[in-house]
Amino acid sequence: MTDLLTSLLQRLRVWVLAEPGDGWPSGGALRAPWRASRSWDRPRGRPGSEATSTADIQLSALRVMLLASVVLAGVVGLHSAVMALLRGKPWAVVIVVVVLSLLGAAIRQARRNSQGGAILLLCAVYAAALAITISTGQQPELSRLGYVLSYTTPLVAGLLINWRLALALMALNSLLFVLAVTGYQAPQLPQQDVRLPQSLFYVHAALFMFFNLCLPLAVFRLVDGMGKIQHRLRSSRELSEQVFQAGSAPTLVCGPANEVLRANKPFLLLCGLDDEQALHGLPLAELLSAPDGEPRAWRPEAGLRWCLRASAGPREVELRSAHSIGRRLRAYGFDDVTELRRMQAHLAESVLREARATWHDPLTGLPNRGRCIQQLDALCAQGVAGPAVALLTLRISNLRQLNARYGVSACDELLQAFVRDLLAGLPAGTEVARVRGSVIALQIRACEDGDEMLVQMRRLCASLPTQAMAAAQPVVLDLVFGLVAVRELLTRQPGQIDGAELLRCCELALDMGQDPRWRQEFNGFGVFDATTARAVERGMAIEAELPQALSQGQLHLLYQPKLRPDGSLLGFEALVRWTSPALGAVSPVEFIPVAEACGLVGGITDWVVEAACAQLGRWRAGASAAAPYHVAVNLSAHDLERGDLFDMLTGALARHGVTASQLELEVTESALTRQPARALQQLQRLHEAGFTIAIDDFGTGYSSLAKLVDLPIDVLKIDRSFLRQLPGDLRRERVVRSVVSLAHSLNLRVVAEGVESDRQLAFLQALGVHGLQGYLFGRPELPGHWQELMCQGRMPGPAATETALVTPP
Numbered sequence: 063m064t065d066l067l068t069s070l071l072q073r074l075r076v077w078v079l080a081e082p083g084d085g086w087p088s089g090g091a092l093r094a095p096w097r098a099s100r101s102w103d104r105p106r107g108r109p110g111s112e113a114t115s116t117a118d119i120q121l122s123a124l125r126v127m128l129l130a131s132v133v134l135a136g137v138v139g140l141h142s143a144v145m146a147l148l149r150g151k152p153w154a155v156v157i158v159v160v161v162l163s164l165l166g167a168a169i170r171q172a173r174r175n176s177q178g179g180a181i182l183l184l185c186a187v188y189a190a191a192l193a194i195t196i197s198t199g200q201q202p203e204l205s206r207l208g209y210v211l212s213y214t215t216p217l218v219a220g221l222l223i224n225w226r227l228a229l230a231l232m233a234l235n236s237l238l239f240v241l242a243v244t245g246y247q248a249p250q251l252p253q254q255d256v257r258l259p260q261s262l263f264y265v266h267a268a269l270f271m272f273f274n275l276c277l278p279l280a281v282f283r284l285v286d287g288m289g290k291i292q293h294r295l296r297s298s299r300e301l302s303e304q305v306f307q308a309g310s311a312p313t314l315v316c317g318p319a320n321e322v323l324r325a326n327k328p329f330l331l332l333c334g335l336d337d338e339q340a341l342h343g344l345p346l347a348e349l350l351s352a353p354d355g356e357p358r359a360w361r362p363e364a365g366l367r368w369c370l371r372a373s374a375g376p377r378e379v380e381l382r383s384a385h386s387i388g389r390r391l392r393a394y395g396f397d398d399v400t401e402l403r404r405m406q407a408h409l410a411e412s413v414l415r416e417a418r419a420t421w422h423d424p425l426t427g428l429p430n431r432g433r434c435i436q437q438l439d440a441l442c443a444q445g446v447a448g449p450a451v452a453l454l455t456l457r458i459s460n461l462r463q464l465n466a467r468y469g470v471s472a473c474d475e476l477l478q479a480f481v482r483d484l485l486a487g488l489p490a491g492t493e494v495a496r497v498r499g500s501v502i503a504l505q506i507r508a509c510e511d512g513d514e515m516l517v518q519m520r521r522l523c524a525s526l527p528t529q530a531m532a533a534a535q536p537v538v539l540d541l542v543f544g545l546v547a548v549r550e551l552l553t554r555q556p557g558q559i560d561g562a563e564l565l566r567c568c569e570l571a572l573d574m575g576q577d578p579r580w581r582q583e584f585n586g587f588g589v590f591d592a593t594t595a596r597a598v599e600r601g602m603a604i605e606a607e608l609p610q611a612l613s614q615g616q617l618h619l620l621y622q623p624k625l626r627p628d629g630s631l632l633g634f635e636a637l638v639r640w641t642s643p644a645l646g647a648v649s650p651v652e653f654i655p656v657a658e659a660c661g662l663v664g665g666i667t668d669w670v671v672e673a674a675c676a677q678l679g680r681w682r683a684g685a686s687a688a689a690p691y692h693v694a695v696n697l698s699a700h701d702l703e704r705g706d707l708f709d710m711l712t713g714a715l716a717r718h719g720v721t722a723s724q725l726e727l728e729v730t731e732s733a734l735t736r737q738p739a740r741a742l743q744q745l746q747r748l749h750e751a752g753f754t755i756a757i758d759d760f761g762t763g764y765s766s767l768a769k770l771v772d773l774p775i776d777v778l779k780i781d782r783s784f785l786r787q788l789p790g791d792l793r794r795e796r797v798v799r800s801v802v803s804l805a806h807s808l809n810l811r812v813v814a815e816g817v818e819s820d821r822q823l824a825f826l827q828a829l830g831v832h833g834l835q836g837y838l839f840g841r842p843e844l845p846g847h848w849q850e851l852m853c854q855g856r857m858p859g860p861a862a863t864e865t866a867l868v869t870p871p
Contacts, residue, residue: 544572782816
């Protein structure tokens, strides 16, 4: 029972204070107190258990007033009703019942709706006032106290409902006030003259308890509750202010016209300000503007970027959020993206630099080989429908020599200056790239016609700069060119050409323009067309088959005789030939340059020397063993650079019992110019060992007389090109006479090659040459073909007789 009473009191407290609860205990709760106590048991002082809103405070004040009114009605009303009933006055009972019914209904309504309960309370007050007025007419002082009771209704309505109803009740009460002061006597209940000895006490007790208990308690509850709410609001406001000021995001609060009302500390720091009053009232349009001068009005859209006016310079911010505060205010949150944008810009610059480093040459700034191939791939993708483009490559062929003479740094500056001059003189739209050390590729819009394109490209090449400065010294640039007509190549090989292949073909044309075999034909301007393509394919096939030629014995030697002017045999020149099962007969003019390019010429030289010495050995062992004939073999520039040349030659001589004087070594002038010091050292050693040294094709190279004097040579061979149109060509006659005279003055023997007519023979005999070689005496043949000549020791026929009297000095 005690627990049930405690629970009921606790429940009453919760109900009166409008705390969270389940309302008044139901009948089931009374019948099952253990179950009710389990549901009502709530700890006191629990956070959040007190009313936290104005509505809750109003409801609590209503319940306080209702509870006090019930107590008032229960004490005063019931007592007076009982006394009236005993005196035969039943209307008093009715009045008490009506008032208590209204209060009970108000209490029930207050469980769900505070305004409904308050209205019923007002009705109960007016009912009580009316009862006092119409039941105590015989005592005017008591009757007018009913008006006084009604005067409390505006206060109750204003506190518990709203001020509009309070104003209406004030107007109504003004009418009652007029009635009271004019002495108006309200109608009385028939036969209900209250003449109880305690009537004065009952009325004044009711007024006292209502004015002194009900209203003060309700006001106290309202004041206390509102004070707590104000405290919480103040605490919440302080917390909100702290959150607003300490928040990491710069935030603005703006009015309806987008004027700044508040700014938190992060925003002030962003602006470089100490006091937010400096921003108060400032329009957002003056504070924020579109970045990069973009014409854009203020729009509260998240993600938009704005330029913020700050004391330390403009900052770039991004609108993070926009929220409405009430009906007229808006809060804007920003992110400072200045550093982010700067980092993005730096990252973009880094990516751009990396891309430029990846696709551009660091020295000249031109696109590199990879980028050039990309551009050519795009061009090839268009096929024959694409524009007519000429791919031109140029090389500064003497850049290596300039590097050796003036230094790499000076030649780097030379190359940079050349590129600047080149770009200044090229047609608009030309793509330029540095694809190798001294090779530059140009993609030029050209004429549709192939012949016109060639003329256009030659005219362009002739206009390119050939003069430059290296280390403050003027130098001449030796330029060679390679050309490919892109559309013509795509037409000839549809679907087989990409950018890399296109560039390779153009570089092949460039190499052919510089190659000594082709330079005279192309004049430094190689064109990759069907003819050159076949030549390239032929060269590649030769390069592929050449190793098998050495390893499988496909080479053989032919011998061409050299005669003295009197017709006697002087010796032979060994000439290598190659008959390939796959390629057929391959001329030395074709395979020797390929061997030099791919590094196989040394192996060919070894084989030639070995075969020539073996043949000399066989001849010595035969019938002509006593004949002092020699065999001449050719040495390449690569051979003169070999460290084992001397050992290779002496080893071959020793193996076949041949003396050094029987092996004549022929070298060309061009072979002496690659590494002059090394070549001179090799020749001196060979000459001292007894080998005969001959300069082959004299007059076609670039040897100076000073070098000729220093060389340890024994023989000069006049190139066949000088014997053409002789005799009869006076200039060629003078040149040949000068060469012979020079050789005689240096005590050198002279051999003329390419003798093909009797008139040439007579002319050369008259000059006093020491040896003659040419088709007039025989073509190169196998050793067995010359067996009779070797046995007789001289060339049979009238030529020998006719010239027997001519003897060189």
